Amino acid sequence: xxxxxxxxxxxxxxxxxxxxxxxxxxxxxxxxxxxxxxxxxxxxxxxxxxxxxxxxxxxxxxxxxxxxxxxxxxxxxxxxxxxxxxxxxxxxxxxxxxxxxxxxxxxxxx
Amino acid sequence: xxxxxxxxxxxxxxxxxxxxxxxxxxxxxxxxxxxxxxxxxxxxxxxxxxxxxxxxxxxxxxxxxxxxxxxxxxxxxxxxxxxxxxxxxxxxxxxxxxxxxxxxxxxxxxxxx
Numbered sequence: 095x096x097x098x099x100x101x102x103x104x105x106x107x108x109x110x111x112x113x114x115x116x117x118x119x120x121x122x123x124x125x126x127x128x129x130x131x132x133x134x135x136x137x138x139x140x141x142x143x144x145x146x147x148x149x150x151x152x153x154x155x156x157x158x159x160x161x162x163x164x165x166x167x168x169x170x171x172x173x174x175x176x177x178x179x180x181x182x183x184x185x186x187x188x189x190x191x192x193x194x195x196x197x198x199x200x201x202x203x204x
Numbered sequence: 205x206x207x208x209x210x211x212x213x214x215x216x217x218x219x220x221x222x223x224x225x226x227x228x229x230x231x232x233x234x235x236x237x238x239x240x241x242x243x244x245x246x247x248x249x250x251x252x253x254x255x256x257x258x259x260x261x262x263x264x265x266x267x268x269x270x271x272x273x274x275x276x277x278x279x280x281x282x283x284x285x286x287x288x289x290x291x292x293x294x295x296x297x298x299x300x301x302x303x304x305x306x307x308x309x310x311x312x313x314x315x316x317x
Contacts, residue, residue: 137308194246
């Protein structure tokens with residue numbers, strides 16, 4: 095079973111920030127939080143990952159709470175092309191396999 | 205730098221036939237995962253391979269499914285005597301030994317008639 099819980103769906107207006115929450119209350123100290131997205135059944139696309147500190151790259155920002163029990167993915171200026179299913183994943187085990195939940199279906203509206 | 209390649213992108217088979225799915229990892233990546241995705245579901249881990257070795261096949265069905273990653277050439281996921289329930293999207297992901305991030309290919313959509 096997935097170690098994360100996410101809302102089933104969210105809406106966001108084009109040009110606004112999209113904030114996608116994720117709960118991972120059972121995360122272990124050495125486990126990373128990964129975010130991927132899947133656009134219309136294409137291959138999953140890596141977005142960002144983090145351990146303790148907040149992270150930012152050209153696609154998004156990742157905010158992890160101090161107790162690491164939850165995180166938020168921020169798309170600063172959502173576009174229509176950001177419409178996708180977003181998966182929050184805790185990387186588990188030494189062989190790095192990813193356990194996927196159902197993700198959040200984000201709809202960016204014009 | 206080319207990404208992860210998968211072929212074919214679409215594959216149609218009749219019940220009882222064999223399906224062969226190929227995955228070429230990113231350059232320099234020697235680790236490959238295979239995942240299966242049924243409609244309206246998340247991805248499910250199948251098998252983890254390193255060059256010439258199966259590291260973890262705990263997600264693979266015990267019968268009809270096999271996977272390999274030879275020293276040369278792509279990784280192959282083989283499904284013998286396909287059934288309608290095998291219809292799904294199959295994704296592979298690769299990563300470098302010391303690097304955690306998995307990068308995914310575009311997937312192969314298998315349809316069993």
